[in-house]
Amino acid sequence: xxxxxxxxxxxxxxxxxxxxxxxxxxxxxxxxxxxxxxxxxxxxxxxxxxxxxxxxxxxxxxxxxxxxxxxxxxxxxxxxxxxxxxxxxxxxxxxxxxxxxxxxxxxxxxxxxxxxxxxxxxxxxxxxxxxxxxxxxxxxxxxxxxxxxxxxxxxxxxxxxxxxxxxxxxxxxxxxxxxxxxxxxxxxxxxxxxxxxxxxxxxxxxxxxxxxxxxxxxxxxxxxxxxxxxxxxxxxxxxxxxxxxxx
Numbered sequence: 001x002x003x004x005x006x007x008x009x010x011x012x013x014x015x016x017x018x019x020x021x022x023x024x025x026x027x028x029x030x031x032x033x034x035x036x037x038x039x040x041x042x043x044x045x046x047x048x049x050x051x052x053x054x055x056x057x058x059x060x061x062x063x064x065x066x067x068x069x070x071x072x073x074x075x076x077x078x079x080x081x082x083x084x085x086x087x088x089x090x091x092x093x094x095x096x097x098x099x100x101x102x103x104x105x106x107x108x109x110x111x112x113x114x115x116x117x118x119x120x121x122x123x124x125x126x127x128x129x130x131x132x133x134x135x136x137x138x139x140x141x142x143x144x145x146x147x148x149x150x151x152x153x154x155x156x157x158x159x160x161x162x163x164x165x166x167x168x169x170x171x172x173x174x175x176x177x178x179x180x181x182x183x184x185x186x187x188x189x190x191x192x193x194x195x196x197x198x199x200x201x202x203x204x205x206x207x208x209x210x211x212x213x214x215x216x217x218x219x220x221x222x223x224x225x226x227x228x229x230x231x232x233x234x235x236x237x238x239x240x241x242x243x244x245x246x247x
Contacts, residue, residue, distance in 0.1 A: 001068065002098055005061040006090040012125045012233065013085065016052040017059070026050070026086065030061070033081045037074060038067055047100040047240040048107060051194065053232030055126065057089075058108075058239040060100040106171065106241040109186045109196045111234050113204065116180035127181070128200075128234040134207035136177060142206045142213040143173040146199065153221040155199055156192035157229060166192060173199065185238075198223075200230035 009026055019028040027044055034042050047060040075091045082088070112127035114120070119129040149169040156166065172187040184203070186196050205211045205227035217225055 001066070002062055002064050002094050002096050003071070003074075004092055004094045004098065004100070005063075005088055007059045007061055008057045008087050008089055009055060009059065010085040010125070011050060011053050011055045014052070016054065017046055017048070017050045026059075029083065029086060030078075033078060034063065036081070037077050038065055038069070040065065040067065045100050047104050048191075048237050050235075050237055051197075051232050054235045054237065055233075056237040059237055060104075060240045060242075062094065062098060062100050100240070103242050104190075104240050105243050106187055106189055107191065107237065108239040108241070109191075110236045110238045111184040111186065111196070111200045111230065112236075113182040113184070113200075113234060114180060115182060123181075125233055126236075128204075128231050130204060130208070132208040134182070134204075135209070136175065136207065138213065139175055139203045139207040142203055143175060145213065145215055146170055146173055146218070150218045151221060152192055152195055152218065154217050154223055154226045155195045155202070156223060157194040157198065165190075168192065168195070170199075173203075175203065194229055197230040197232065197235055198226060200234070201228040202226045204228075204230065 011026065013024065015023045015025050017026045019025050019031065027046065031042060031044050042063045042065065045062050050056060071091045071093065075088050078088045114123050114127045114129050115131055115134065117131045147170050149167060151166045152168045153166045168191060169189045172185055174185040176183040184200055186199060206213055211227055214225065
């Protein structure tokens, strides 16, 4: 059986998705509880290896097991045994060849920025506090220039081998003003390492006048020209699309 989970988590106190010996991770915590329930080793696959401090409401995970179980009971047990910062929103059996990473058509991230002088304590773990005046029109113009299919090396934080695919398609990069708050919606077929946060950092730097919109930035493929990396805690993996609105 190939089982799919839709999970939500508060990534504040986790070292990201991927299991490591350095501290608690989403993958390690979930795997430990699943193996306790099934009493067998399980390998987890995830749609996105979110970084330390990044959150999710629509992370997609799969695992394989030969043991047939009542999946609603599995979901209930998981939500009883997992820490309150991780919740299983849905569970179902999927096709044997389903893979949450390889089959993803589009990923949607949301990023939140609070612009008030004093940030609410309820936003501190889920939004970047930037209380500068922003030129929203310049930010939107820059965002529109980043849409489409291109080499996004300028927004990748690490040097990658020449053989690694760097071409991505950004389908949406919307900036929505919500009183003393900005919401950025980023949709793309795939993302390079820290690419979503780098896109946000670039737009914020443009909005506050630290850098100018460079129409040739993507062609230059130089990370040093694209501004800062936005902090992890403002980013949420919202949804992974597989061509089926129900996943």
